[in-house]
Amino acid sequence: MEFITDTLPFTLPIVFAVAMISVFMGLCSYSVLAERKVSSWIQGRTGPNRTRLPLLGHIPILGNILTRLGIFQPVADGLKFLFKEEITPGHVKTTYYYLAPVLALAPALTTMVVLPFGRYVDPSGVVQPLVLANLDVGMLFILGVSSLGVYGIVLAGWSSNSKYPFLGAIRASAQMVSYELAMGLAILPVFMWSAAPGSDYGLSLFGVVESQSGWLWLAFWQPLSALIFLVAVFAETNRLPFDMAESETDLVGGFHTEYGCFKFGLFFVAEYAHVIMGSALFVILFLGGWNFLPGFADPWGDSTFGAVLSVLWFTGKVFAMIFFFIWVRWTLPRFRYDQVMALGWKILLPLAIGNLIFNTLLIALRDTAGF
């Protein structure tokens, strides 16, 4: 017993981390399912509806409903990736070829460390975030680490030693660099408003959510920032309409053309991890995180149940954003490469800078005028 209490400070974080990773990976696989289902509904199809697990799938009515919804499909997908024959093409640079999928997935999973996903009230009555590491520079951490994900793509493209992956990787890296600027500049006004001088929060994501607890979600207060950030997130996650890294119509499969089985699975999971992170970030920064609705006080109480409710509400918002990602995918065609660059450099970046200057002046004016 004493051993357990002594080692608790070390084991508890590990347990939390493992729990969060499992939940996150589960979310990833189910967002793949969501992608397939929503895509097929939009296209007038039914989507995966045959996979049935032995016991669970044979519960009289529920089993049928679950099967029709494709709930068991991710199991089949994952097993397929796991058990396929590992093929390494002869012309690749082996070390980097194996390293690339890991490098793609690791940053995507690392960013979730600083992602607050709910709140609880500690015994002294202070509202605390539910998060693995409540960094003061959470946003900076996410921006820094998530952009490391492009290394995975670049390495994959280069080590594949083949022209289509190479082109895909170059496009992806150029796109990431271009949109990172606009993204960073777009969220500066958000933090300028949410973390006033003297507040304890700084670049903490928890602070941003707490600052939106009143009626003012930042999406209404900073619509331009929200729009630029949203477009940049689409670009950063390599989702349509910014599908430059894959561009399957002209580059076969883009950067992962030479990858198969589980290595491809890792890229696949990484892509959806980025989508979930992007959605969660947008919800935290602009849609009030786990705050109920603008103008309503949070109905979550001080109890543990309240904490659970806040997590559920936050997850619901994230799901809505993921749905939005998929919805946009089937609405907009892919940009041409030069259009992507033009949009990033000629429109979003100047807009973001202008927005930053405008907000700075507004804050300066407010402070000098004293209202």
Added chain:
Amino acid sequence: MAKTKVIERKPLTFAEKTFIPQIATGLKTTMKAMFDKTVTLEYPEQRPVIPNNYRGVPTLVKDPNGREKCVSCQLCEFVCPPKAIRITPGEIDAETDPERAHVEKAPQEFEINMLRCIYCGLCQEVCPEEAIFLQDIFSLSGYSREEMINKKEKLYELGGTLPDEHHKWDKKKAAEDAGNAH
């Protein structure tokens, strides 16, 4: 020469230049499509409607009285472009079918090699007895080459009975009863 009509293009308004209203319209369209009825046919359980003139797997049919229609004239064998049909002619057993025995023949064996068949329908076209029909079976598979050769029994099983307008044997019987056979 027709005159070229120059269409005047209005300059885009500010809202149109941002593309945001257009994107919103697009999103509305896709959302509407999401709640439309699906067009998927869930294949093994649901089958498509096969039109009447469809040329599926060639089959042998019997007449409404259950008699073999094929008289093993071998016309289909001769006409078959890929030489998929092979017929071994045989006699009709006099004890089981005295009426038809020594009048016409029947195939002792009738083979259609489905690995060769090109579904052209010439056999059906050429058959004077209307005994061979390309019906609505469109999916055919097997594990070996032997399995892909349809034998006589299989052909009759697939073909079944089709409605017949001629009733050759009934007419013959009626004529005999009326006293003017042949």
